[in-house]
Amino acid sequence: MYAERPPDPDLAGRVACVWHQVSEAATTQLVVPDACVDLIWGPDGLFVAGPDTGPMPAPMAPGDLFVGIRFRPGGVGDLLGVPLEELRDQRIPLSALPTPFPSPDLDHADLSDLPPTLDLSDLDSTLDLSGLDVSLLPPNLDLSDLDRGPGPGLDLDPSLALSDLAPSPATSLRDRPEGPPAARLGDPSDVPAARLGDPSDVLAARLAATIQSRLEVMRSAVRARLARSAALDPAxxxxxxxxxxxxxxxxxxxxxxxxxxxxxxxxxxxxxxxxxxxxxxxxxxxxxxxxxxxxxxxxxxxxxxxxxxxxxxxxxxxxxxxxxxxxxxxxxxxx
The missing domain is CATH 1.10.10.60 (Homeodomain-like)
Structure with a gap:
């Protein structure tokens, strides 16, 4: 399952889209050059995918979740604090970059305390889940992996404090046009009460909340960094x-x-x-x-x-x- 949506208006000059992908089976996905740079939260934490010059195989296990912000070609500027040519054809943990991102409170991203019988009506009080794509969820998706806090690739020491962060307004995901028709998670009030305890509904709600929370943290980190960055080269x-x-x-x-x-x-x-x-x-x-x-x-x-x-x-x-x-x-x- 892959879905992407346009960026928030204040980021549109730099960001091409935000996206998420859940692997439905063990596979190796081919990533091809597009002149973009991505900030990605994967199973092992946050990392940067630099600009590629050739095919980059991406191995994925069943249930792996990736959430990303894709920058437009030339849109990164000095945001990452390292010359882009040093990131060419690389996948670098965010904690390994010489210039750290601003220091945030990652409580917003830690969903490890979600109850096992999460009720959609509870989610609705804090997150707008309307339009989030939760189609084609793999039956063996491991919630213990999806709902944990930052993975080992996300260093929580001051060098990677993701405390300037505030969650941005929740927004919906847009289906990627080329993909298969997608079932969508709408307003929780539309779900029959008898189905609120259905495992598939609980799974969908937990996944949607995980995606939304991670996107909020990542967008806030990018906003905070952009506020301190130089303007792009006008050429x-x-x-x-x-x-x-x-x-x-x-x-x-x-x-x-x-x-x-x-x-x-x-x-x-x-x-x-x-x-x-x-x-x-x-x-x-x-x-x-x-x-x-x-x-x-x-x-x-x-x-x-x-x-x-x-x-x-x-x-x-x-x-x-x-x-x-x-x-x-x-x-x-x-x-």
Whole structure:
């Protein structure tokens, strides 16, 4: 089960979406480059997924829960306190970053004290669960794992105090369009009283509360850090837009009044990539979106800016390790 939703308006300039995924079986999921950086809370705690340049296999056990904030390409800035090129193709525990996140009270995120017979009406008094996607929950989901507090990857010493944090308003999750039709957890008053003790309803409520609580902590941490961060390089958006449109590196540099060497430095600082690598990745993502929309591959190649279909196939295989058809079939990715 994968679901994502738009970010809160105050974060939309930096954040592409928030998302969650629950693994339904033991699997290894393929993560492909998208020029984004993710802050993720997984089974072992909080970590950062840096900008990728190739396929990154992500092993998952049944019932594993991942909750993430995905930053737009170039949207991280100095938020993480480390040059992005040092995070390229890396998965780094948040506690290992040299500059800690602001120090919070993580009581908001610890759901270990939830009662085993949690009543949906109790949840409704503190959290708005309407619209949260709880479809396709695996029957063997381990609540002792989901409802525990921070995992071993989340260091609670002052270097990672996640006390500036205040929970942000609860909001609903939006189904990912490509995914299967999703059952949704609506207003608890809509659930028949006879079903409130149903194990599946209790499980859904506990999972929804876990996801919501973790998102609140993560969004608050990002807000607190952004308040202390420098503004983004004003050229960042123009660099990405120009390269996405297929313009040459020299043309993009000229249009911004930069030398190619200056463009190279600013691209690496903003995206973690050199301009040509960034262009290859945004072109690949464009091709992937078109293919998933059902556009014939020959047309995908032309529209996305490849010289021909062979060029498309070569680039896709280089970036993802599989063919474009193989990527289109599994429609969910963990980043």
């Amino acid at each position: 960042t958006r123009a660099i990405a837009t120009g390269l996405r449109k297929g313009r040459t590196v020299a043309d993009v540099a000229w249009s911004l009044g930069l030398s190619e060497r200056q463009l190279q430095r600013r691209s690496v600082t903003a995206f973690g990539y050199a301009p040509k690598t960034l262009q290859r990745i945004v072109r690949f993502q464009c091709a992937l979106r078109l293919a998933r929309a059902g556009v014939p591959l020959a047309e995908v190649a032309v529209t996305a800016g490849y010289t021909d279909q062979a060029h498309l196939s070569h680039d896709v295989k280089r970036l993802s390790g599989v063919s474009l058809r193989g990527l289109v079939s599994p429609v969910r990715e963990l980043a």
